[in-house]
Amino acid sequence: MRASIRLTSLAVFLPLALHAQSRTVSDAVRPFVSVEADLVALTHVRLVDGTGAAPRSDQTIVIDGEGIIAVGNAGDVRIPAGAEEIDLSGHTVIPGIIGLHDHMYYSSVGGSMKFMPFSYPRLFLGNGVTTIRTTGSVATYDELNLRAVIERGEAIGPEIYVTGPYLQGGDLSGLRMHPVAGPEDARRMVRYWAEEGVGWFKAYNQISRAELGAAIDEAHKHGVKVTAHLCSVGFREAVALGIDNLEHGLLTNSEYWPGKQPDACPAVPSTAMYGELDVASDAVQQTIREMVANDVSMTSTLAVMELSSPSRVPVDQRVLDALFPAARASVSNYYEQGRTSDDEMSVRVLQKAMQFERDFVRAGGLLGAGSDPCCVSAMAGFADQRNYELLLEAGFLPETAVQIMTLNGARILGAGDRIGSIEPGKQADLVVIRGDPTTTPGDIRNVVTVFRRGIGFDSAKLIESVNGQVGIR
Numbered sequence: 193m194r195a196s197i198r199l200t201s202l203a204v205f206l207p208l209a210l211h212a213q214s215r216t217v218s219d220a221v222r223p224f225v226s227v228e229a230d231l232v233a234l235t236h237v238r239l240v241d242g243t244g245a246a247p248r249s250d251q252t253i254v255i256d257g258e259g260i261i262a263v264g265n266a267g268d269v270r271i272p273a274g275a276e277e278i279d280l281s282g283h284t285v286i287p288g289i290i291g292l293h294d295h296m297y298y299s300s301v302g303g304s305m306k307f308m309p310f311s312y313p314r315l316f317l318g319n320g321v322t323t324i325r326t327t328g329s330v331a332t333y334d335e336l337n338l339r340a341v342i343e344r345g346e347a348i349g350p351e352i353y354v355t356g357p358y359l360q361g362g363d364l365s366g367l368r369m370h371p372v373a374g375p376e377d378a379r380r381m382v383r384y385w386a387e388e389g390v391g392w393f394k395a396y397n398q399i400s401r402a403e404l405g406a407a408i409d410e411a412h413k414h415g416v417k418v419t420a421h422l423c424s425v426g427f428r429e430a431v432a433l434g435i436d437n438l439e440h441g442l443l444t445n446s447e448y449w450p451g452k453q454p455d456a457c458p459a460v461p462s463t464a465m466y467g468e469l470d471v472a473s474d475a476v477q478q479t480i481r482e483m484v485a486n487d488v489s490m491t492s493t494l495a496v497m498e499l500s501s502p503s504r505v506p507v508d509q510r511v512l513d514a515l516f517p518a519a520r521a522s523v524s525n526y527y528e529q530g531r532t533s534d535d536e537m538s539v540r541v542l543q544k545a546m547q548f549e550r551d552f553v554r555a556g557g558l559l560g561a562g563s564d565p566c567c568v569s570a571m572a573g574f575a576d577q578r579n580y581e582l583l584l585e586a587g588f589l590p591e592t593a594v595q596i597m598t599l600n601g602a603r604i605l606g607a608g609d610r611i612g613s614i615e616p617g618k619q620a621d622l623v624v625i626r627g628d629p630t631t632t633p634g635d636i637r638n639v640v641t642v643f644r645r646g647i648g649f650d651s652a653k654l655i656e657s658v659n660g661q662v663g664i665r
């Protein structure tokens with residue numbers, strides 16, 4: 193009986209798997225597809241290829257099926273017979289964004305950490321984010337299943353690197369997390385979810401060194417990596433425990449707090465401490481040196497960090513349009529109050545965080561980026577685009593900001609050979625942008641077409657299709 197059921201399931205699912213390989217577009221996806229040809233030539237583009245190389249004008253990119261087969265100067269690249277040629281004069285092409293801290297949930301008056309399986313995948317893809325790591329999951333099976341239906345071509349969205357449930361100790365954490373009760377419990381949790389297929393874990397702000405060390409050890413035994421948004425444990429302690437990546441940067445490193453107790457968050461949080469911190473000091477630079485020496489990468493999340501400085505958060509009408517009415521009113525109010533907010537210290541703190549990221553990269557650190565689209569105006573895709581402007585403000589060149597948001601993220605995921613840059617042999621994940629974000633940063637929002645695995649999606653249609661839905665589904 194059991195055997196026959198299994199055979200039946202195979203018979204049903206095998207063709208679906210092959211279906212995805214042949215990149216056929218399903219009926220659910222087709223209304224959003226604008227380029228479906230097998231052979232496509234994008235001509236006369238300004239290219240920022242993700243490797244950190246300077247922007248190049250008048251380039252031709254040839255896509256065959258799921259892959260990029262040629263990139264070069266117009267005139268040097270032969271356009272194959274039968275290719276659909278798209279003249280992109282006046283446009284810029286960047287690799288698909290790799291969102292390294294891109295949750296599939298949003299918190300609003302509609303609910304805390306609410307899973308967004310409908311709106312978020314469309315907003316990510318529509319805004320040019322072709323790959324995400326969820327970096328803290330409260331609906332892990334949902335994320336694994338969503339990943340599977342997207343890969344089958346039955347739903348629209350980015351490729352998802354699913355992260356296990358938060359590794360968080362302490363209290364019941366808003367009812368969304370299992371409270372880790374000791375090192376053995378941490379190992380048990382990691383083992384279970386590693387076997388279920390997650391590739392990453394995120395430790396959270398209440399965890400002991402013993403629990404974190406056990407989780408890292410168990411994860412590595414299963415070929416799984418660990419990142420963290422820390423508080424109770426300092427960065428250097430986590431580096432010594434063998435962590436792979438650290439989220440958010442300076443403002444989640446508690447080790448500079450005077451009187452910090454081991455395994456505990458500082459008792460009286462105050463932005464002032466970071467505002468007064470000398471990033472050039474030996475204590476801070478030592479953290480950076482130890483991270484770099486131990487190959488610990490970092491995720492920049494400037495867009496969500498900026499939320500603490502509401503006076504400088506730009507009003508994004510697209511964010512308001514995407515929200516359901518009650519949440520729209522709440523975010524609208526946030527924007528409104530922000531205009532007159534007295535947040536001078538928070539602004540200074542944000543600048544320190546930018547300096548820390550700049551120094552980390554200068555020291556040879558591998559920096560990726562993610563939007564942390566958790567709440568308020570930090571929303572899927574839109575916040576990833578805001579990151580680009582903030583990385584420029586932090587002092588990175590446009591091509592370096594693009595590299596941080598693309599190839600660096602791919603390398604952190606261990607997928608740098610497949611995605612993250614526009615080069616022959618890479619998967620055809622790329623973003624067509626009207627204008628030139630290298631000279632006009634805000635142009636990063638003018639996404640026209642997003643290619644994922646060689647299929648071009650209509651950005652405007654994807655974004656429009658979720659109007660009024662964020663916060664609900």
Ligand SMILES: [Zn+2]
Pocket residue numbers: 293295327328421564566
């Ligand atoms: Zn987060």
